[in-house]
Amino acid sequence: MVIKRALVSVSDKRGIVDFCRELSNMGVEIISTGGTSSLLSKEGIPVIGISDVTGFPEIMDGRVKTLHPAVHSGLLAVRDNEEHQRQMKDLGLGYIDLVVVNLYPFAETIAKPDVTYEDAIENIDIGGPTMLRSAAKNHAFVTVVVDADDYRTVLDEIRSGGDTELDTRKRLAAKVFRHTAAYDALISDYLSNVTGDPLPERFTVTYEKIQDLRYGENPHQQAAFYRKPLAAEGTLVTAKQLHGKELSYNNINDANAALQIVKEFTEPAVVAVKHMNPCGVGIGASIYEAYSKAYAADPTSIFGGIVAANRIIDGDTAAKLSEIFLEIILAPGFTQEALDILTKKKNIRLLDTGELDSAHDRTSQFVVTSIDGGMIVQQSDVHAIDPADLQVVTDRAPSEEELKQLLFGWKVVKHVKSNAIVLAADNMTVGVGAGQMNRVGAAKIAIEQAGEKSKGAVLASDAFFPMGDTLEMAAKAGITAVIQPGGSIKDEESIKVANQYGIAMVFTGVRHFKH
Template sequence: MSDKSGIVDFAKELAKLEIEILSTGGTAKLLKESGVNAIDVSEVTGFPECLDGRVKTLHPVVHGGILAIRDNQAHQKTLEELKITLIDLVIINLYPFKETILKEGVTMEDAIENIDIGGPTMLRSAAKNHKFVTVVTDPKDYESVLEEIQEKGDTTFETRYDLALKVFQHTSHYDALIASYLGKDKDSFENVITVTYEKIQDLRYGENPHQKAVFYKEIGKQLGTLVEGIQLQGKELSFNNINDTNGALELLKEFEEPTVVAVKHTNPCGVASAANIYEAYNKAFEADPISIFGGIIAANEIIDGRTAEKMKNVFLEVVIAPDFTEEALSIFAGKKNLRLIKLADIKMKNAKALDMKKVAGGLLIQDVNSGLLDKTEVVTTAKPTEEDMEDLLFAFKIVKHVKSNAIVLVKNKQTLAVGPGQTSRIWALQNAIRNGEHNLEGSVLASDAFFPFSDCVEEAAKAGIRAIIQPGGSMNDEASIEACNETGIAMVFTGMRHFKH
């Protein structure tokens, strides 16, 4: 047993009930030193532990005693002939594989040596035969199991069933960890994929109050992700808080200069970069002072006092940043429900991560969208200025994270309008123009996919947009290029589409 907490007291109480105890290795030694008359398994099997302890319990005497069906006369006759004693209670926890692989500098050899073989085999044997056998793998269950045995002479079938289920959950998690670790350097998608997560918290509800929800995390260090964030104040994060904050983080990682991202319902509503985080926040707020209400703020630089002073004047759900100054924390302390999250490695990208989408009856898996563009090809007579190109690339980074069909309008590294989630691209542009409160003259436009018609160019010209960036690749590209040339708009093709569904 790797986790020996509580086992001595548990064993002592079992001994008082005249239950014979078998044990191995270090656990047997601990029990004997603690005054428990434990019998070494090798005395029962007649075979010593060997191969540095790799083989201890893999023996018919052990597994026969666990797996025999008690009300099967043929099984009982076989046990009698082979002089095998029944084993009614199995208490095991496994080699610490997870703890081993989480250590700094762990070698493959260390990891392999901490793959338990005999333990899972006994657990699975006992769990399979739970009609008759009680199996315990979690020290937290010692007390309740002991109480049942003391009161009733045995555990109930319901208890044995629940413990068996817990075993198979535990061993499948254990095996999935091993498979994940051994395959961590593989780049291709395997024919079979097994993923495992551990619960962080039960959530009050899901996307809506009538839906139940839980938050799980991947195993190991996930630097730069929300699961590594430290909540400094505020209410417990909700399902929507977590989902929206994750969306804000994904977009924020596109930028190196001081940047603030405001998100509402996973779509950015205000994004801006500036010389410092104070200016970036002011620009992000001014981009859409209406939609930011009840939104999420993500910043890639430390939040200082003057920035916090500005933020406190608007209702925000979450503010996440690499850190907060003492002055900022003092200011935010007056807004007790505001969730503040410190994420030290907020700029760290996760290029090897997978994007998973659950569908009814299946799972879609793809690489994360870590690319931005294949090229920057100017396809029009008009050429974008250096400032135009900076804004075009800024806008293209943002439109990549807006639900399709998506349009983003930008000027001076500040979003002026965002048109998300429309079934027609022209509608996305029209909504952005209609809903924006800014003068769009001299702004630039980014589209997540190509223009199938020239209508978007014509609409952009009416609004005073001076440059467009889009993937290109439509059979009708020439129509859009010609419309740009007629209206004096510069257009850049990137060769990379960014649908987000």
């Protein structure tokens, strides 16, 4: 077969003029619509209007123009089917061998902060997806292009053989169905949110590939990095990498965990993460002080870790950061002095996140977790505690300083893998117990890590104490105050132990399991 007629209608005009000029020079007849037709004509490329093919005018503000048998017969006719051939001939219809279509910019439209519902609906493409699906279904005979990056391959194959290869048409058809599926998923997500049904009977998600990764968690696992079409600023997928080699799968997981924790704080804060758990968190009057505290929290574990800051990294902080090996530093920016210092280290990755919002300012989104044969979906845990909601359950209430440290520890413990215990003092973590099968085990790890620093520290627990043994251990370590959700049938046992040792304890009424 030889490609003789092409139908071209694109909203993304990137490269379309040069593409169509080369098609025309090879003798391909070009049918086009609306703005694409006007552009090609202006550039001196011969174009046949869609109305000349259908014998019917574009109507209803262009809503109806390609939805016509003269178009879809040309796309769907099976070329080696004698009955199809006869019908095409009897009706005086022409074949369409190549379709080049991309769709109304729905994503760009709903991304506008002032978009109206009416504008969003008007930017739902109907004719475009219909043509794409018709052509892709009939890819045995029809070439369909939805991505400007494929123009060159198509031109090269037509030039060499008059038509594209079947394998190419199959690949392009698969891309079309991915494209239309993603387009419909975005529309359904928008309408589901508008109608207040974010967890509907069918949950469809779509993501765009950012890059292939060298491997996954382990070298024998394939992996890739994707982003949501309308990902918010100040997230890992929108961050700009300034220096260093490509991120790995594990880098991405750890960097995202660090970013989520540092967003909990409005004051200067630094978070160090290893294996998706914080190994050091500090806040201070400056980002230098915050990092100094995060480093001092666990100088051993931070080595080879990921560090996230919520302020621009200056020269003094960069100098201190450069003293040890770090995989990644994320921050809302870096001064030139900081970049000059840090880029001397060849392998460190520097990521500019742009301005970060705080956790309580973020709209609660949904977290999708794959399971074998399905997935589970939940709202993101962006709950922020109001100090006024704390319930003092012991004879002694926490002091002003203890309360400050308790709230600091509570912000951290919600991001530690359960069962989780965090010890805090002097605006920094001093002990972290993560991912244990029982709560007393998590407390033991945190207390052993803190050592002498546990004396006078406070303790945060992501869930209630099932019995009083954790409080016994905390008291012996010198811990003076505790924050926990409460709600155990043995709360009175824990309260009794706390009162026995003069520990102040508050209940939040909120649990923060993280698996």
